[in-house]
Amino acid sequence: MIYAITNTKGGVGKTTTATNLACGFAQRNRKTLLVDLDPQAHATQCFMENRPDRDVGDFIMDKPSQALKSIIPTARENLDIVPSTAKLTETAELLSSRIRREERLMRALEAVRDEYREIILDCPPSLNILTYNAVIAGDLLIIPVQPGAGAVAGIDPLLETATELRDEENIPYRILITMFDVRTSRTNVIFEELLEEYRRRLLKTIISKSESLNQANLAGKPISEFAPSSRGAYEYDALCDEILRLRIPSRP
Numbered sequence: 091m092i093y094a095i096t097n098t099k100g101g102v103g104k105t106t107t108a109t110n111l112a113c114g115f116a117q118r119n120r121k122t123l124l125v126d127l128d129p130q131a132h133a134t135q136c137f138m139e140n141r142p143d144r145d146v147g148d149f150i151m152d153k154p155s156q157a158l159k160s161i162i163p164t165a166r167e168n169l170d171i172v173p174s175t176a177k178l179t180e181t182a183e184l185l186s187s188r189i190r191r192e193e194r195l196m197r198a199l200e201a202v203r204d205e206y207r208e209i210i211l212d213c214p215p216s217l218n219i220l221t222y223n224a225v226i227a228g229d230l231l232i233i234p235v236q237p238g239a240g241a242v243a244g245i246d247p248l249l250e251t252a253t254e255l256r257d258e259e260n261i262p263y264r265i266l267i268t269m270f271d272v273r274t275s276r277t278n279v280i281f282e283e284l285l286e287e288y289r290r291r292l293l294k295t296i297i298s299k300s301e302s303l304n305q306a307n308l309a310g311k312p313i314s315e316f317a318p319s320s321r322g323a324y325e326y327d328a329l330c331d332e333i334l335r336l337r338i339p340s341r342p
């Protein structure tokens with residue numbers, strides 16, 4: 091399965107979700123590939139100390155037959171990464187002059203897909219050509235949203251873009267509530283009302299706001315290792331299980 095973790099809003103927990111899902115799947119003995127599509131390279135920094143020679147820009151721009159060359163094993167069992175670097179910003183510009191520029195990631199992934207059970211795409215916080223590539227390549231879009239002003243504003247434009255790009259009416263997607271804070275009860279009530287129209291697409295697992303998740307990110311570690319008995323570890327573990335139970339068909 092290919093999961094695109096995407097929301098045009100910044101700082102909603104995309105990378106935290108991508109890295110913890112990737113580690114969770116790998117720990118479940120599922121060979122997993124994490125693809126970092128964000129020039130900020132936050133996901134990459136969790137798994138690599140040195141700047142890589144080849145990055146996801148090469149993965150996308152090279153011929154699909156060369157795609158394996160841009161994949162780097164991590165120190166974790168069952169987990170490989172296609173890293174990002176700041177160079178990715180140039181790739182986005184180069185892509186704009188290419189034919190079928192929105193499909194290049196999908197083609198590259200087709201070439202390596204048989205090697206992996208799960209592929210996770212960590213998207214940048216914008217609706218640019220890299221996000222278009224992820225939206226086309228994904229079997230399922232996972233949209234993290236954080237309660238607060240404008241939390242759901244980006245969902246419909248993203249889905250409309252996906253419908254256009256994929257030429258498909260029923261975009262497979264789920265919404266994940268992240269950084270949920272029980273103390274902001276008024277905000278939460280308004281948020282739940284806003285989410286009502288997406289109710290059937292909500293994942294049951296909710297990720298709470300937690301300092302241990304924030305600290306784990308700062309330490310560049312998955313929460314399952316940084317604080318294994320924390321609430322965040324429990325919630326991301328439950329999220330892995332819930333996602334693996336979904337019956338979303340992968341595309342041929």
Ligand SMILES: Nc1ncnc2c1ncn2[C@@H]1O[C@H](COP(=O)(O)OP(=O)(O)OP(=O)(O)O)[C@@H](O)[C@H]1O
Nearest residue numbers: 100101102103104105106215298299300303304307
């Ligand atoms: N559940 C959580 N509780 C508390 N802090 C969190 C939680 N999830 C993420 N954070 C923190 O919030 C910040 C943003 O998280 P993250 O990088 O995952 O979001 P993002 O959507 O990938 O951001 P960007 O749009 O910049 O790529 C980080 O500092 C992270 O440590």
Ligand SMILES: [Mg+2]
Nearest residue numbers: 104105128132
């Ligand atoms: Mg991110």
